[in-house]
Amino acid sequence: MSDALRPMAKQRLYEQVIERLREYVERAGLRGGDRLPAERELAQRLEVSRASVKQAIVVLEVQGLVEARHGGGTYLVRDTLAAEPVDELVRRRRRLPDVLEAREALETKLAELAAERRTAQDLEAIAGALEHMRQEIEDGGHGVEGDRRFHAAVTVAAHSSMLAEFMRAMAEQVTESRTESLRQPGRPNRSLSQHRAIYEAISNGAPSKAAAAMRRHLRTVAKVRLLSWNPDDEETDLAD
Known part of the structure; x- marks a missing residue:
């Protein structure tokens, strides 16, 4: 109907x-x-x-x-x-926790594998993404494209086709969580610093440190104002 x-x-x-x-x-x-x-x-x-x-x-x-x-x-x-329309905010707020949970599970493992399997070319790509993000932020942006390139480069460096496929399947939701995080006040520079720590652990071939650094980063990503907003509190304030 x-x-x-x-x-x-x-x-x-x-x-x-x-x-x-x-x-x-x-x-x-x-x-x-x-x-x-x-x-x-x-x-x-x-x-x-x-x-x-x-x-x-x-x-x-x-x-x-x-x-x-x-x-x-x-x-x-x-x-x-x-x-943005409030109803879209409400929908994103409902799905965001699941997306963040999946990101932590997948990307922590990807960082660990990247530290074990990365090649010189992989490290160059990750470093290039860091530089792109730094330049974006210096130019007044949020570093969204550099952030995307960084996580994509880490995924490639893990050399795991199955995990890469999982990441591709949730690309749209990851983009939402990235944008949500990077628009928090002061977040772009903090994210860049955390990315550097991940890169250093991967570059040094330290799987456990790379996984820990990625987990710390993704838990920062999860700290967004949207999740502390309760749309139900607003339901009684309606106009005829």
């Missing part, structure tokens, strides 16, 4: 607040680093509760679009507040 006539979803009030904030940032010409008005002022001007404003700020923070500094206000991270 077609779901075309399914019940209309009610829009949460804080989603409307997010849209108004996006318009405000665009019309005011705000840029990354600029400060948003205080929550109290926003609530007054939008004629909504401070709770609705706070919920909107949390969702924007989860997406890496703003940084809420304790006692210091809320600042734009980028030049826009083009937010």
